[in-house]
Amino acid sequence: EDQVTQSPEALRLQEGESSSLNCSYTVSGLRGLFWYRQDPGKGPEFLFTLYSAGEEKEKERLKATLTKKESFLHITAPKPEDSATYLCAVQANNQGGKLIFGQGTELSVKP
Amino acid sequence: KAGVTQTPRYLIKTRGQQVTLSCSPISGHRSVSWYQQTPGQGLQFLFEYFSETQRNKGNFPGRFSGRQFSNSRSEMNVSTLELGDSALYLCASQRGTTGNEQFFGPGTRLTVL
Numbered sequence: 001e002d003q004v005t006q007s008p009e010a011l012r013l014q015e016g017e018s019s020s021l022n023c024s025y026t027v028s029g030l031r032g033l034f035w036y037r038q039d040p041g042k043g044p045e046f047l048f049t050l051y052s053a054g055e056e057k058e059k060e061r062l063k064a065t066l067t068k069k070e071s072f073l074h075i076t077a078p079k080p081e082d083s084a085t086y087l088c089a090v091q092a093n094n095q096g097g098k099l100i101f102g103q104g105t106e107l108s109v110k111p
Numbered sequence: 112k113a114g115v116t117q118t119p120r121y122l123i124k125t126r127g128q129q130v131t132l133s134c135s136p137i138s139g140h141r142s143v144s145w146y147q148q149t150p151g152q153g154l155q156f157l158f159e160y161f162s163e164t165q166r167n168k169g170n171f172p173g174r175f176s177g178r179q180f181s182n183s184r185s186e187m188n189v190s191t192l193e194l195g196d197s198a199l200y201l202c203a204s205q206r207g208t209t210g211n212e213q214f215f216g217p218g219t220r221l222t223v224l
Contacts (some may be wrong), residue, residue, distance in 0.1 A: 034212070034213070043217045044154075044201070049212055087154065096159050097159045097166070097213065098159060099203075101154040101155075103153045
């Protein structure tokens with residue numbers, strides 16, 4: 001069964017304290033892995049798509065990496081405005097556009 | 112470029128009623144997917160439509176249905192509402208059918224009393 005597990009469930013950081021979020025997945029043929037950010041009461045905001053092991057993408061203080069079994073979202077020198085829930089999702093071959101989501105990591109960055 | 116729009120944003124219904132939610136995708140996007148988000152289950156896939164055809168369906172009862180129109184706008188319907196249907200319903204728009212980014216709307220918050 002296709003499955004996505006994110007850890008930790010919650011993460012509290014001080015401003016400037018770098019860290020990483022983990023997304024482990026099992027899927028019968030990976031089409032793509034997606035990272036989203038979700039603020040309370042809003043829809044998920046697209047961040048990155050990764051397609052193959054070894055691929056990396058960066059955007060401001062965020063960097064996403066992918067291996068055959070997991071993905072990491074590295075946050076460098078976070079700011080309070082980075083506080084949000086970060087969601088990881090996979091899309092499998094032969095499943096159309098269906099995304100399978102993890103439960104998310106709730107990140108809180110204190111000044 | 113306008114994003115994904117969903118109407119209404121908030122809805123309160125009572126058990127046994129039915130509800131219809133609407134989604135307008137990004138211009139040029141032909142695929143629309145629907146998801147249910149609850150605190151306990153997270154984001155769960157309901158169904159996907161492409162060119163007015165349902166391409167995939169999640170593990171939800173038949174009370175949940177949807178459709179897509181020729182202009183790619185989509186509606187989902189929930190009949191005989193139950194308390195457990197209270198959730199944030201999200202619509203996602205995608206240009207093609209696979210391997211492309213999905214962009215989400217703000218969601219419709221449904222409360223069933």
